[in-house]
Amino acid sequence: MTVIDTIAEAEAKALNDKLAGLDLAGRLSLVAGLGGRVVFTTSLGIEDQVISAEIGTHRLPIDIATLETGRLFAETLALIDETEAQYDIHIQRFTPEKADIDAYAAKYGLNGFYESVEARHACCGVRKLKPLARALEGATIWITGLRRGQSANRAETPFAEYDAERHLVKVNPLADWDIEAIKAFVSDNGVPVNPLHARGYPSIGCEPCTRAIKPGEPERAGRWWWEQDETRECGLHVAEEASVVAAQ
């Protein structure tokens, strides 16, 4: 870690402590006013809809981006349009490169991600991680909808942390919200949400890699359900080393 990284880490820790004492609008307003390019990446999940609603309602200078992987549910695609219209915001779509998709299909098959963790990481690398890198180009702050209650490996999610790999500060303004608070916000404020949530999909990603969960299952049990590793993620929010491997 460089001296600059060490300074940035200390600043992120100070920001984390400030954010802890604010409500959601206060957290977003604070980071929007820090200067530099602030980017919020949305998957259109229920948490992310809360953040989009706040950005749109308060007209905050925060860029909104989504990773249009080419494998999303039709309901998710429709929700992008609906959210833009309701809040008069622009959600920039970042798509995978055709050459990358073709190379992946030639090596693994279009749906090769079911066959091995390596093949799955490679697909997420092409369809998510590389577009994410473009979405975050020039960003100083990256806002996400991560919550501690989403899974065991998100249980320690801070409000702000330095991402030394991407050289930016990652802000998670909903880190301490539980799902009931999220649902109450959505209901009280008429926030549009993905209809799949009501059909047993608390966490929604690409269509071939997401299933409904059974009562009592963890929120993210329907993501890559055929894999045994309980810490499975797509690489967007895991250790940088794994992200790099996946992106390759």
Ligand code: SF4
């Ligand atoms: S979630 Fe599935 S379809 Fe989407 S990028 Fe990852 S492996 Fe590919």
